[in-house]
Amino acid sequence: MLTLISSAITQNSFAQQDHAAHQAQSTSLLPLYYSVKDALVSGDAALAASKSGELAKAIKDTDVKVITNRDALLEHAGKIAESKDLKSQRMHFAGLSTDMITLAKTAKLSAEPIYQQYCPMKKSNWLSSEKAIKNPYYGSSMLTCGQVVETIK
Template sequence: MKKIFLIVAIIATSFVQYGFAQTDHADHQTQPVALLPLYYNIKDALVSGDAKLAASKAQEFVKGVNSTDSKVINENSKKGLLEHAVKLAKSKDLKSEREHFAGLSTSMITLAKTSKLSAEPVYQMYCPMKKSNWLSSEKAVKNPYYGSAMLTCGNVVETIK
């Protein structure tokens, strides 16, 4: 009887360890989730009109993209994200940062539509004055392209789930 109990315990332990190994692997594949909050930090800095903070947050975003496994985000997507994020990170001019944010947003929207970036809904916003989109975690419009000058200019064009 003790031998049977011991064998069952060993088998059960093996399955539990295998289950944890699979969970860790699954977490590794959800890496792009971390990019969305980094993107939102850039957006929020631009909404507040803080060029220095936007550049700093863009540097964090670049590090996040570079540390993401190419199995999770393909090289073309990485290239598109980094093209504008690097320029935004190097800029000290708010107007220039907002221009690069438009390109970064285009790449992020593409990524959001092809990968699950969030358990929560992601809202694609559109600014008719800038003719550009951006992503937001909330339905309330806070325009990163014009900040306080036209804070509520724009609307939700799609909800990405």
């Protein structure tokens, strides 16, 4: 009986450690996504490519159990990383954002609120750590175009 109880406690402890490891993996993705977004807001294609490469590596390193839409995230992050064309990067950022929104709604990516924002001109969403609109699809030409459509907690 004592062995059975000890075994149950040990298994529960490993399950909690496994959950904590998955939580740590998933929380590293959002800041990397934000850095890609910020590079697009500032119109820096080289920085967007570099940060998207970092994001793709983090996605690859994250357990498949944490990210159910891993292949789609990798595809879009990879396309942004491979491109030096801001227009192409912004096009793929729309797909990346759709997949990150899905992930944010199914996994705990942050202890802070995540703001889902929408650009009516692009008809696309993105995630932000702040309520203030800084549009990654049009950068300085339409920096404040958009609105917060949902707060993910």
